[in-house]
Amino acid sequence: MERAAFALAGAVARELRARRGRVVGGVVVLLVGPGNNGGDALHAGAVLRRRGVDVLALALADRVHDEGRAALLAAGGRVLVVDDVDIAVDRARGADVLVDGILGIGARAGGLTGGAGALVERLDASRDEGAPVVVAVDTPSGIGVDDGSVSGPVLRADRTVTFGGSKPGLVLPPAAHLTGVLEVVDLGLALPDEPAVVRLEDRDAAALWPVPGPDAHKYTRGVVGVVAGARRYPGAAVLATSAAVLAGVGMVRYLGDVGDLVVARRPEVVVGPGRVQAWVFGPGVSPDDAAQRRRIEHAFEGVLHRGEPAVVDAGALELLPEHVPTHVVLTPHAGELARLLSDRGHRVTRAEVEHHPLRSARLAHELTGATVLLKGHVTLVVGAGGAVYAQAAAPAWLATAGAGDVLAGLLGAMLAGRADDVVEDPTLTAAVAAAAALVHGRAADVSNPGGPVTARGVALALPETVRALLADA
Numbered sequence: 001m002e003r004a005a006f007a008l009a010g011a012v013a014r015e016l017r018a019r020r021g022r023v024v025g026g027v028v029v030l031l032v033g034p035g036n037n038g039g040d041a042l043h044a045g046a047v048l049r050r051r052g053v054d055v056l057a058l059a060l061a062d063r064v065h066d067e068g069r070a071a072l073l074a075a076g077g078r079v080l081v082v083d084d085v086d087i088a089v090d091r092a093r094g095a096d097v098l099v100d101g102i103l104g105i106g107a108r109a110g111g112l113t114g115g116a117g118a119l120v121e122r123l124d125a126s127r128d129e130g131a132p133v134v135v136a137v138d139t140p141s142g143i144g145v146d147d148g149s150v151s152g153p154v155l156r157a158d159r160t161v162t163f164g165g166s167k168p169g170l171v172l173p174p175a176a177h178l179t180g181v182l183e184v185v186d187l188g189l190a191l192p193d194e195p196a197v198v199r200l201e202d203r204d205a206a207a208l209w210p211v212p213g214p215d216a217h218k219y220t221r222g223v224v225g226v227v228a229g230a231r232r233y234p235g236a237a238v239l240a241t242s243a244a245v246l247a248g249v250g251m252v253r254y255l256g257d258v259g260d261l262v263v264a265r266r267p268e269v270v271v272g273p274g275r276v277q278a279w280v281f282g283p284g285v286s287p288d289d290a291a292q293r294r295r296i297e298h299a300f301e302g303v304l305h306r307g308e309p310a311v312v313d314a315g316a317l318e319l320l321p322e323h324v325p326t327h328v329v330l331t332p333h334a335g336e337l338a339r340l341l342s343d344r345g346h347r348v349t350r351a352e353v354e355h356h357p358l359r360s361a362r363l364a365h366e367l368t369g370a371t372v373l374l375k376g377h378v379t380l381v382v383g384a385g386g387a388v389y390a391q392a393a394a395p396a397w398l399a400t401a402g403a404g405d406v407l408a409g410l411l412g413a414m415l416a417g418r419a420d421d422v423v424e425d426p427t428l429t430a431a432v433a434a435a436a437a438l439v440h441g442r443a444a445d446v447s448n449p450g451g452p453v454t455a456r457g458v459a460l461a462l463p464e465t466v467r468a469l470l471a472d473a
Protein backbone atom coordinates (compact mmCIF):
# COMPACT_ATOMS: atom_id res chain seq x y z
CA MET A 1 0.00 0.00 0.00
CA GLU A 2 2.92 2.29 0.75
CA ARG A 3 4.28 2.04 -2.79
CA ALA A 4 0.83 2.61 -4.21
CA ALA A 5 0.34 5.66 -1.98
CA PHE A 6 3.70 7.19 -2.97
CA ALA A 7 2.99 6.75 -6.66
CA LEU A 8 -0.48 8.22 -6.24
CA ALA A 9 0.85 11.17 -4.25
CA GLY A 10 3.43 11.77 -7.01
CA ALA A 11 0.72 11.89 -9.67
CA VAL A 12 -1.36 14.31 -7.58
CA ALA A 13 1.69 16.50 -6.97
CA ARG A 14 2.34 16.68 -10.74
CA GLU A 15 -1.26 17.78 -11.29
CA LEU A 16 -0.88 20.46 -8.60
CA ARG A 17 2.30 21.75 -10.23
CA ALA A 18 0.67 21.81 -13.65
CA ARG A 19 -2.32 23.73 -12.32
CA ARG A 20 -0.71 26.16 -9.88
CA GLY A 21 2.98 26.12 -10.66
CA ARG A 22 3.85 24.65 -7.24
CA VAL A 23 2.87 21.85 -4.91
CA VAL A 24 3.12 23.64 -1.55
CA GLY A 25 -0.12 25.34 -0.57
CA GLY A 26 -2.25 23.33 -3.01
CA VAL A 27 -5.65 22.08 -1.86
CA VAL A 28 -6.42 18.39 -2.20
CA VAL A 29 -9.73 16.81 -1.23
CA LEU A 30 -9.90 13.04 -0.87
CA LEU A 31 -13.18 11.22 -1.46
CA VAL A 32 -12.79 8.19 0.79
CA GLY A 33 -14.84 5.00 0.73
CA PRO A 34 -14.87 2.03 3.14
CA GLY A 35 -12.10 -0.19 1.79
CA ASN A 36 -8.43 -0.30 0.83
CA ASN A 37 -9.08 2.00 -2.12
CA GLY A 38 -9.92 4.72 0.41
CA GLY A 39 -6.87 3.57 2.38
CA ASP A 40 -4.66 4.29 -0.63
CA ALA A 41 -6.16 7.76 -0.89
CA LEU A 42 -5.64 8.47 2.83
CA HIS A 43 -2.00 7.29 2.79
CA ALA A 44 -1.31 9.39 -0.32
CA GLY A 45 -2.95 12.30 1.49
CA ALA A 46 -0.49 11.87 4.36
CA VAL A 47 2.44 11.98 1.93
CA LEU A 48 1.06 15.14 0.29
CA ARG A 49 0.38 16.78 3.64
CA ARG A 50 4.06 16.29 4.55
CA ARG A 51 4.92 18.10 1.31
CA GLY A 52 2.97 21.18 2.43
CA VAL A 53 -0.35 20.43 0.76
CA ASP A 54 -3.65 21.24 2.48
CA VAL A 55 -5.41 17.86 2.61
CA LEU A 56 -9.03 17.25 3.60
CA ALA A 57 -10.54 13.76 3.53
CA LEU A 58 -14.30 13.45 3.07
CA ALA A 59 -15.26 10.13 4.68
CA LEU A 60 -18.18 8.73 2.70
CA ALA A 61 -18.71 5.54 4.71
CA ASP A 62 -19.39 4.71 8.34
CA ARG A 63 -15.88 3.32 8.63
CA VAL A 64 -12.80 4.21 6.65
CA HIS A 65 -9.36 2.57 6.58
CA ASP A 66 -8.08 2.93 10.19
CA GLU A 67 -4.37 3.03 9.45
CA GLY A 68 -4.76 5.45 6.55
CA ARG A 69 -6.96 7.73 8.62
CA ALA A 70 -4.44 7.72 11.47
CA ALA A 71 -1.58 8.45 9.03
CA LEU A 72 -3.38 11.43 7.52
CA LEU A 73 -4.30 12.86 10.93
CA ALA A 74 -0.75 12.35 12.22
CA ALA A 75 0.58 14.29 9.21
CA GLY A 76 -1.75 17.20 10.02
CA GLY A 77 -4.54 16.47 7.53
CA ARG A 78 -8.22 16.70 8.35
CA VAL A 79 -11.02 14.14 8.13
CA LEU A 80 -14.65 15.19 7.77
CA VAL A 81 -17.37 12.57 8.12
CA VAL A 82 -19.94 13.49 5.48
CA ASP A 83 -23.50 13.70 6.66
CA ASP A 84 -24.51 16.69 4.55
CA VAL A 85 -24.00 16.39 0.81
CA ASP A 86 -24.28 20.16 0.26
CA ILE A 87 -21.32 20.80 2.55
CA ALA A 88 -19.32 18.01 0.90
CA VAL A 89 -20.00 19.41 -2.59
CA ASP A 90 -18.88 22.81 -1.40
CA ARG A 91 -15.61 21.50 0.07
CA ALA A 92 -14.89 19.31 -2.93
CA ARG A 93 -15.40 22.17 -5.39
CA GLY A 94 -12.82 24.23 -3.50
CA ALA A 95 -10.03 21.73 -4.26
CA ASP A 96 -7.29 22.00 -6.86
CA VAL A 97 -7.25 18.22 -7.12
CA LEU A 98 -9.96 15.74 -6.13
CA VAL A 99 -8.77 12.22 -5.37
CA ASP A 100 -11.43 9.60 -6.02
CA GLY A 101 -10.81 6.81 -3.52
CA ILE A 102 -14.41 5.74 -2.96
CA LEU A 103 -14.26 2.27 -4.54
CA GLY A 104 -11.70 0.26 -6.47
CA ILE A 105 -11.51 -3.36 -7.43
CA GLY A 106 -13.72 -4.33 -4.48
CA ALA A 107 -16.76 -2.55 -5.96
CA ARG A 108 -19.90 -4.65 -6.09
CA ALA A 109 -22.25 -4.42 -9.08
CA GLY A 110 -24.80 -1.63 -8.92
CA GLY A 111 -22.54 1.39 -8.75
CA LEU A 112 -22.39 4.18 -6.20
CA THR A 113 -25.49 4.76 -4.11
CA GLY A 114 -26.52 6.88 -1.12
CA GLY A 115 -24.51 9.93 -0.12
CA ALA A 116 -21.49 8.95 -2.23
CA GLY A 117 -23.69 8.56 -5.30
CA ALA A 118 -25.41 11.90 -4.72
CA LEU A 119 -22.08 13.70 -4.18
CA VAL A 120 -20.50 12.23 -7.31
CA GLU A 121 -23.55 13.00 -9.41
CA ARG A 122 -23.43 16.64 -8.39
CA LEU A 123 -19.69 16.99 -8.81
CA ASP A 124 -19.75 15.40 -12.23
CA ALA A 125 -22.55 17.73 -13.35
CA SER A 126 -20.45 20.81 -12.56
CA ARG A 127 -17.19 20.20 -14.40
CA ASP A 128 -16.57 23.71 -15.70
CA GLU A 129 -13.26 25.47 -16.43
CA GLY A 130 -12.21 26.06 -12.83
CA ALA A 131 -13.38 22.68 -11.52
CA PRO A 132 -10.83 20.53 -9.70
CA VAL A 133 -8.71 18.04 -11.61
CA VAL A 134 -9.89 14.52 -10.79
CA VAL A 135 -7.38 11.75 -10.09
CA ALA A 136 -8.96 8.31 -9.66
CA VAL A 137 -7.34 5.75 -7.37
CA ASP A 138 -6.98 2.41 -9.18
CA THR A 139 -10.29 2.88 -11.06
CA PRO A 140 -12.92 5.59 -11.36
CA SER A 141 -15.17 4.57 -8.46
CA GLY A 142 -18.19 2.46 -9.28
CA ILE A 143 -17.31 1.23 -12.80
CA GLY A 144 -17.63 -2.48 -13.57
CA VAL A 145 -13.93 -3.31 -13.09
CA ASP A 146 -14.10 -6.52 -15.14
CA ASP A 147 -16.51 -5.54 -17.90
CA GLY A 148 -16.48 -1.75 -18.22
CA SER A 149 -20.16 -1.45 -17.36
CA VAL A 150 -21.55 1.78 -15.90
CA SER A 151 -24.64 1.32 -13.75
CA GLY A 152 -24.67 4.47 -11.64
CA PRO A 153 -23.01 7.85 -11.24
CA VAL A 154 -19.23 7.92 -11.84
CA LEU A 155 -16.86 10.85 -11.47
CA ARG A 156 -15.04 11.11 -14.82
CA ALA A 157 -11.31 11.13 -14.12
CA ASP A 158 -8.69 13.29 -15.78
CA ARG A 159 -6.13 10.71 -14.72
CA THR A 160 -6.37 7.21 -13.30
CA VAL A 161 -3.45 5.82 -11.34
CA THR A 162 -3.89 2.08 -11.34
CA PHE A 163 -1.87 -0.47 -9.40
CA GLY A 164 -0.21 -3.67 -10.54
CA GLY A 165 -1.66 -3.75 -14.05
CA SER A 166 -4.46 -2.29 -16.14
CA LYS A 167 -7.99 -3.57 -15.51
CA PRO A 168 -10.46 -4.50 -18.28
CA GLY A 169 -12.96 -1.85 -17.18
CA LEU A 170 -10.39 0.92 -17.73
CA VAL A 171 -10.19 0.21 -21.46
CA LEU A 172 -13.62 -1.29 -22.23
CA PRO A 173 -16.61 0.81 -23.25
CA PRO A 174 -18.72 2.38 -21.91
CA ALA A 175 -16.47 3.00 -18.86
CA ALA A 176 -13.30 3.59 -20.93
CA HIS A 177 -14.07 7.26 -21.52
CA LEU A 178 -14.19 7.84 -17.74
CA THR A 179 -10.56 6.75 -17.23
CA GLY A 180 -8.73 9.83 -18.55
CA VAL A 181 -4.96 9.41 -18.86
CA LEU A 182 -4.08 5.94 -17.62
CA GLU A 183 -0.97 5.50 -15.47
CA VAL A 184 -0.03 1.97 -14.45
CA VAL A 185 2.11 1.65 -11.32
CA ASP A 186 4.10 -1.56 -11.18
CA LEU A 187 3.94 -2.98 -7.67
CA GLY A 188 5.92 -6.09 -8.50
CA LEU A 189 2.78 -8.24 -8.13
CA ALA A 190 2.51 -11.59 -9.89
CA LEU A 191 -0.02 -11.10 -12.70
CA PRO A 192 -1.56 -13.56 -15.18
CA ASP A 193 0.53 -13.93 -18.36
CA GLU A 194 -2.21 -12.77 -20.68
CA PRO A 195 -4.14 -9.65 -19.73
CA ALA A 196 -7.90 -10.11 -20.10
CA VAL A 197 -8.26 -7.20 -22.51
CA VAL A 198 -5.55 -6.04 -24.88
CA ARG A 199 -5.06 -2.67 -26.55
CA LEU A 200 -2.67 -2.92 -29.49
CA GLU A 201 -0.04 -0.23 -29.92
CA ASP A 202 1.49 1.04 -33.14
CA ARG A 203 4.36 -1.42 -33.08
CA ASP A 204 1.94 -4.34 -32.63
CA ALA A 205 -0.05 -3.20 -35.67
CA ALA A 206 3.17 -2.83 -37.66
CA ALA A 207 4.16 -6.40 -36.75
CA LEU A 208 0.78 -7.67 -37.98
CA TRP A 209 0.91 -5.74 -41.28
CA PRO A 210 1.32 -7.92 -44.40
CA VAL A 211 4.61 -6.57 -45.72
CA PRO A 212 5.49 -8.08 -49.13
CA GLY A 213 8.71 -10.06 -49.38
CA PRO A 214 11.28 -9.46 -52.16
CA ASP A 215 9.86 -12.18 -54.43
CA ALA A 216 6.21 -11.19 -54.00
CA HIS A 217 3.88 -10.84 -56.98
CA LYS A 218 0.32 -9.68 -57.08
CA TYR A 219 -1.24 -13.10 -56.49
CA THR A 220 1.05 -14.00 -53.58
CA ARG A 221 0.26 -10.60 -52.03
CA GLY A 222 -3.41 -11.47 -52.12
CA VAL A 223 -6.52 -10.59 -54.07
CA VAL A 224 -9.49 -9.14 -52.25
CA GLY A 225 -12.99 -9.48 -53.69
CA VAL A 226 -15.37 -6.65 -52.80
CA VAL A 227 -19.13 -7.13 -53.12
CA ALA A 228 -20.43 -3.68 -52.26
CA GLY A 229 -22.56 -0.77 -53.37
CA ALA A 230 -25.53 -0.41 -55.63
CA ARG A 231 -26.89 2.22 -58.00
CA ARG A 232 -28.52 3.75 -54.93
CA TYR A 233 -25.31 3.64 -52.81
CA PRO A 234 -22.40 3.78 -55.25
CA GLY A 235 -20.15 5.64 -52.79
CA ALA A 236 -19.75 2.62 -50.51
CA ALA A 237 -18.30 0.59 -53.39
CA VAL A 238 -15.85 3.35 -54.28
CA LEU A 239 -14.75 3.79 -50.65
CA ALA A 240 -14.36 0.08 -49.84
CA THR A 241 -12.40 -0.68 -53.04
CA SER A 242 -10.29 2.49 -52.66
CA ALA A 243 -9.37 1.60 -49.10
CA ALA A 244 -8.37 -1.92 -50.16
CA VAL A 245 -6.22 -0.58 -53.02
CA LEU A 246 -4.61 2.12 -50.88
CA ALA A 247 -3.92 -0.23 -47.95
CA GLY A 248 -1.71 -2.16 -50.36
CA VAL A 249 -2.99 -5.48 -51.68
CA GLY A 250 -2.05 -7.54 -54.75
CA MET A 251 -5.32 -6.85 -56.52
CA VAL A 252 -8.90 -5.77 -55.87
CA ARG A 253 -11.82 -7.40 -57.70
CA TYR A 254 -15.17 -5.68 -57.65
CA LEU A 255 -18.52 -7.45 -57.98
CA GLY A 256 -21.63 -5.32 -58.29
CA ASP A 257 -23.61 -2.92 -60.42
CA VAL A 258 -21.40 0.16 -60.25
CA GLY A 259 -18.16 -1.17 -61.69
CA ASP A 260 -18.01 1.77 -64.13
CA LEU A 261 -17.95 4.27 -61.27
CA VAL A 262 -15.48 2.23 -59.25
CA VAL A 263 -13.03 2.00 -62.16
CA ALA A 264 -13.45 5.70 -62.93
CA ARG A 265 -12.31 6.48 -59.37
CA ARG A 266 -9.86 3.58 -58.98
CA PRO A 267 -8.52 2.30 -62.30
CA GLU A 268 -6.50 -0.35 -60.42
CA VAL A 269 -9.70 -2.28 -59.65
CA VAL A 270 -10.66 -5.27 -61.82
CA VAL A 271 -14.38 -5.74 -62.33
CA GLY A 272 -15.85 -9.24 -62.43
CA PRO A 273 -15.57 -12.65 -60.77
CA GLY A 274 -12.37 -14.66 -60.28
CA ARG A 275 -10.28 -16.22 -57.52
CA VAL A 276 -9.74 -14.21 -54.37
CA GLN A 277 -7.86 -14.77 -51.10
CA ALA A 278 -10.33 -12.75 -48.98
CA TRP A 279 -13.73 -11.07 -49.30
CA VAL A 280 -15.45 -7.88 -48.26
CA PHE A 281 -19.23 -8.21 -48.25
CA GLY A 282 -21.89 -5.64 -47.63
CA PRO A 283 -20.95 -1.94 -47.66
CA GLY A 284 -23.83 -0.11 -49.35
CA VAL A 285 -25.77 -3.31 -50.02
CA SER A 286 -29.48 -2.97 -49.22
CA PRO A 287 -31.71 -5.93 -48.31
CA ASP A 288 -33.92 -5.42 -51.37
CA ASP A 289 -31.00 -5.66 -53.82
CA ALA A 290 -31.60 -9.16 -55.17
CA ALA A 291 -28.56 -9.25 -57.48
CA GLN A 292 -26.07 -8.26 -54.76
CA ARG A 293 -27.70 -10.66 -52.30
CA ARG A 294 -27.25 -13.49 -54.79
CA ARG A 295 -23.57 -12.61 -55.31
CA ILE A 296 -22.94 -12.52 -51.56
CA GLU A 297 -24.81 -15.76 -50.90
CA HIS A 298 -22.83 -17.44 -53.67
CA ALA A 299 -19.55 -16.11 -52.30
CA PHE A 300 -20.46 -17.27 -48.78
CA GLU A 301 -20.60 -20.82 -50.19
CA GLY A 302 -16.96 -20.34 -51.18
CA VAL A 303 -16.14 -19.07 -47.72
CA LEU A 304 -17.70 -22.17 -46.17
CA HIS A 305 -16.20 -24.68 -48.66
CA ARG A 306 -12.79 -23.22 -49.50
CA GLY A 307 -12.38 -21.26 -46.29
CA GLU A 308 -11.46 -17.78 -47.50
CA PRO A 309 -11.39 -15.10 -44.80
CA ALA A 310 -14.12 -12.47 -45.14
CA VAL A 311 -15.29 -9.16 -43.76
CA VAL A 312 -19.06 -9.07 -43.32
CA ASP A 313 -20.40 -5.53 -43.05
CA ALA A 314 -23.70 -3.63 -43.18
CA GLY A 315 -26.20 -5.23 -45.60
CA ALA A 316 -24.36 -8.56 -45.67
CA LEU A 317 -24.79 -9.18 -41.92
CA GLU A 318 -28.35 -10.38 -42.58
CA LEU A 319 -27.03 -12.94 -45.04
CA LEU A 320 -24.54 -14.51 -42.64
CA PRO A 321 -24.84 -18.31 -42.56
CA GLU A 322 -25.74 -19.85 -39.22
CA HIS A 323 -22.15 -20.73 -38.35
CA VAL A 324 -18.89 -19.53 -39.90
CA PRO A 325 -15.16 -19.97 -39.18
CA THR A 326 -13.34 -17.49 -36.92
CA HIS A 327 -11.52 -15.95 -39.88
CA VAL A 328 -14.83 -14.39 -40.90
CA VAL A 329 -15.04 -10.95 -39.28
CA LEU A 330 -18.34 -9.22 -38.62
CA THR A 331 -18.08 -5.42 -38.44
CA PRO A 332 -21.41 -4.20 -37.05
CA HIS A 333 -22.20 -0.99 -35.20
CA ALA A 334 -24.39 -1.29 -32.09
CA GLY A 335 -27.70 -1.18 -34.00
CA GLU A 336 -26.61 -3.84 -36.47
CA LEU A 337 -25.35 -6.06 -33.66
CA ALA A 338 -28.68 -5.71 -31.83
CA ARG A 339 -30.47 -6.85 -35.01
CA LEU A 340 -28.10 -9.77 -35.53
CA LEU A 341 -28.59 -10.99 -31.95
CA SER A 342 -32.36 -10.48 -32.10
CA ASP A 343 -32.55 -12.45 -35.35
CA ARG A 344 -30.85 -15.28 -33.49
CA GLY A 345 -33.37 -15.33 -30.67
CA HIS A 346 -31.65 -12.96 -28.20
CA ARG A 347 -33.87 -9.90 -28.19
CA VAL A 348 -31.74 -6.86 -27.37
CA THR A 349 -32.00 -3.20 -28.26
CA ARG A 350 -29.33 -0.93 -29.61
CA ALA A 351 -29.18 0.82 -26.20
CA GLU A 352 -28.58 -2.51 -24.46
CA VAL A 353 -25.69 -3.27 -26.81
CA GLU A 354 -24.24 0.18 -26.08
CA HIS A 355 -24.56 -0.49 -22.36
CA HIS A 356 -23.02 -3.94 -22.51
CA PRO A 357 -20.84 -3.96 -25.62
CA LEU A 358 -18.45 -6.67 -24.44
CA ARG A 359 -21.21 -9.04 -23.39
CA SER A 360 -23.03 -8.43 -26.70
CA ALA A 361 -19.96 -8.94 -28.88
CA ARG A 362 -19.09 -12.13 -26.95
CA LEU A 363 -22.59 -13.47 -27.46
CA ALA A 364 -22.41 -12.77 -31.21
CA HIS A 365 -19.06 -14.58 -31.37
CA GLU A 366 -20.47 -17.57 -29.48
CA LEU A 367 -23.61 -17.74 -31.63
CA THR A 368 -21.93 -17.35 -35.05
CA GLY A 369 -18.35 -18.51 -34.56
CA ALA A 370 -17.17 -15.33 -36.30
CA THR A 371 -14.69 -12.81 -34.98
CA VAL A 372 -16.76 -9.77 -34.00
CA LEU A 373 -15.51 -6.20 -34.42
CA LEU A 374 -18.03 -3.90 -32.76
CA LYS A 375 -17.56 -0.33 -33.98
CA GLY A 376 -17.78 2.52 -31.51
CA HIS A 377 -15.75 5.25 -29.86
CA VAL A 378 -13.82 2.32 -28.43
CA THR A 379 -13.84 -0.47 -31.01
CA LEU A 380 -14.08 -3.94 -29.46
CA VAL A 381 -12.89 -7.13 -31.11
CA VAL A 382 -13.82 -10.55 -29.73
CA GLY A 383 -12.28 -13.62 -31.33
CA ALA A 384 -11.16 -17.20 -30.89
CA GLY A 385 -10.14 -18.37 -27.44
CA GLY A 386 -11.92 -15.45 -25.78
CA ALA A 387 -9.39 -12.88 -27.05
CA VAL A 388 -10.64 -9.33 -26.47
CA TYR A 389 -9.13 -6.17 -27.97
CA ALA A 390 -10.26 -2.62 -27.19
CA GLN A 391 -8.92 0.03 -29.57
CA ALA A 392 -9.48 3.71 -28.85
CA ALA A 393 -7.08 5.54 -31.16
CA ALA A 394 -9.78 7.00 -33.41
CA PRO A 395 -10.65 10.70 -33.17
CA ALA A 396 -14.36 11.43 -32.67
CA TRP A 397 -14.28 13.11 -36.11
CA LEU A 398 -14.13 9.62 -37.60
CA ALA A 399 -17.82 9.07 -36.76
CA THR A 400 -18.82 10.02 -40.30
CA ALA A 401 -20.67 8.44 -43.21
CA GLY A 402 -18.51 6.06 -45.21
CA ALA A 403 -15.88 5.53 -42.51
CA GLY A 404 -17.14 1.96 -41.99
CA ASP A 405 -16.79 1.24 -45.72
CA VAL A 406 -13.15 2.29 -45.52
CA LEU A 407 -12.54 0.07 -42.48
CA ALA A 408 -14.11 -2.89 -44.29
CA GLY A 409 -11.87 -2.42 -47.35
CA LEU A 410 -8.76 -1.91 -45.24
CA LEU A 411 -9.45 -5.00 -43.14
CA GLY A 412 -10.21 -7.02 -46.29
CA ALA A 413 -6.80 -6.05 -47.69
CA MET A 414 -5.06 -7.12 -44.48
CA LEU A 415 -6.88 -10.46 -44.43
CA ALA A 416 -6.06 -11.09 -48.11
CA GLY A 417 -2.39 -10.41 -47.38
CA ARG A 418 -2.38 -12.80 -44.42
CA ALA A 419 -5.00 -15.28 -45.62
CA ASP A 420 -2.96 -18.44 -45.01
CA ASP A 421 -1.86 -17.25 -41.58
CA VAL A 422 -5.35 -16.43 -40.31
CA VAL A 423 -6.75 -19.72 -41.57
CA GLU A 424 -3.95 -21.61 -39.86
CA ASP A 425 -4.05 -19.68 -36.57
CA PRO A 426 -7.62 -18.90 -35.51
CA THR A 427 -6.50 -16.43 -32.84
CA LEU A 428 -4.73 -14.22 -35.38
CA THR A 429 -7.89 -12.86 -36.99
CA ALA A 430 -8.93 -10.84 -33.94
CA ALA A 431 -5.45 -9.30 -33.70
CA VAL A 432 -5.51 -8.37 -37.40
CA ALA A 433 -8.99 -6.84 -37.00
CA ALA A 434 -7.80 -4.82 -33.99
CA ALA A 435 -4.78 -3.65 -35.99
CA ALA A 436 -7.10 -2.54 -38.80
CA ALA A 437 -9.13 -0.51 -36.29
CA LEU A 438 -5.91 1.11 -35.02
CA VAL A 439 -4.70 1.96 -38.55
CA HIS A 440 -8.15 3.32 -39.43
CA GLY A 441 -8.01 5.71 -36.48
CA ARG A 442 -4.44 6.74 -37.20
CA ALA A 443 -5.32 7.42 -40.85
CA ALA A 444 -8.12 9.73 -39.70
CA ASP A 445 -5.56 11.69 -37.65
CA VAL A 446 -3.08 11.76 -40.51
CA SER A 447 -5.75 12.99 -42.96
CA ASN A 448 -6.45 16.10 -40.88
CA PRO A 449 -4.90 16.20 -37.40
CA GLY A 450 -7.36 17.58 -34.86
CA GLY A 451 -10.00 18.55 -37.40
CA PRO A 452 -12.92 17.18 -39.42
CA VAL A 453 -12.25 14.20 -41.65
CA THR A 454 -14.00 12.60 -44.60
CA ALA A 455 -14.13 8.90 -45.33
CA ARG A 456 -12.40 9.52 -48.67
CA GLY A 457 -9.70 11.53 -46.89
CA VAL A 458 -9.13 8.63 -44.46
CA ALA A 459 -8.72 6.19 -47.36
CA LEU A 460 -6.30 8.56 -49.11
CA ALA A 461 -4.23 8.82 -45.92
CA LEU A 462 -3.72 5.05 -45.67
CA PRO A 463 -0.45 4.76 -47.66
CA GLU A 464 1.25 7.46 -45.57
CA THR A 465 -0.17 6.05 -42.32
CA VAL A 466 1.10 2.55 -43.06
CA ARG A 467 4.49 3.86 -44.19
CA ALA A 468 4.95 5.82 -40.95
CA LEU A 469 3.77 2.89 -38.85
CA LEU A 470 6.29 0.53 -40.46
CA ALA A 471 9.10 3.09 -40.34
CA ASP A 472 8.65 3.72 -36.60
CA ALA A 473 8.34 0.06 -35.63
Ligand SMILES: NC(=O)C1=CN([C@@H]2O[C@H](COP(=O)(O)OP(=O)(O)OC[C@H]3O[C@@H](n4cnc5c(N)ncnc54)[C@H](OP(=O)(O)O)[C@@H]3O)[C@@H](O)[C@H]2O)[C@@H](O)CC1
Binds near residue numbers: 040103104110189
Ligand atom coordinates in the same frame (compact mmCIF):
# COMPACT_ATOMS: atom_id res chain seq x y z
N1 LIG B 1 -5.56 -6.18 -4.12
C1 LIG B 1 -4.34 -5.71 -4.43
O1 LIG B 1 -3.52 -6.44 -4.90
C2 LIG B 1 -4.04 -4.29 -4.17
C3 LIG B 1 -5.08 -3.42 -3.80
N2 LIG B 1 -4.88 -2.11 -3.62
C4 LIG B 1 -5.99 -1.20 -3.38
O2 LIG B 1 -7.08 -1.82 -2.74
C5 LIG B 1 -8.26 -1.62 -3.48
C6 LIG B 1 -9.23 -2.70 -3.25
O3 LIG B 1 -9.58 -2.63 -1.91
P1 LIG B 1 -10.79 -3.46 -1.30
O4 LIG B 1 -10.67 -4.87 -1.69
O5 LIG B 1 -10.83 -3.15 0.12
O6 LIG B 1 -12.03 -2.88 -2.09
P2 LIG B 1 -12.55 -1.38 -2.30
O7 LIG B 1 -12.67 -1.20 -3.77
O8 LIG B 1 -11.80 -0.41 -1.55
O9 LIG B 1 -14.04 -1.42 -1.74
C7 LIG B 1 -14.49 -2.46 -0.89
C8 LIG B 1 -15.42 -1.87 0.15
O10 LIG B 1 -16.44 -1.16 -0.51
C9 LIG B 1 -17.72 -1.72 -0.19
N3 LIG B 1 -18.49 -1.69 -1.42
C10 LIG B 1 -18.32 -2.40 -2.53
N4 LIG B 1 -19.17 -2.04 -3.49
C11 LIG B 1 -19.94 -1.07 -2.96
C12 LIG B 1 -20.99 -0.30 -3.48
N5 LIG B 1 -21.45 -0.48 -4.74
N6 LIG B 1 -21.54 0.62 -2.67
C13 LIG B 1 -21.08 0.80 -1.41
N7 LIG B 1 -20.07 0.09 -0.88
C14 LIG B 1 -19.51 -0.84 -1.63
C15 LIG B 1 -17.42 -3.09 0.32
O11 LIG B 1 -18.44 -3.44 1.15
P3 LIG B 1 -18.88 -4.98 1.28
O12 LIG B 1 -18.96 -5.57 -0.09
O13 LIG B 1 -17.80 -5.62 2.09
O14 LIG B 1 -20.19 -4.91 1.96
C16 LIG B 1 -16.08 -2.90 0.99
O15 LIG B 1 -16.29 -2.36 2.29
C17 LIG B 1 -7.78 -1.49 -4.89
O16 LIG B 1 -8.72 -0.89 -5.74
C18 LIG B 1 -6.53 -0.66 -4.67
O17 LIG B 1 -6.88 0.70 -4.52
C19 LIG B 1 -3.55 -1.51 -3.75
O18 LIG B 1 -3.34 -0.71 -2.62
C20 LIG B 1 -2.41 -2.49 -3.79
C21 LIG B 1 -2.66 -3.80 -4.36
Ligand SMILES: [K+]
Binds near residue numbers: 100101102103137138
Ligand atom coordinates in the same frame (compact mmCIF):
# COMPACT_ATOMS: atom_id res chain seq x y z
K1 LIG C 1 -11.43 4.79 -7.01
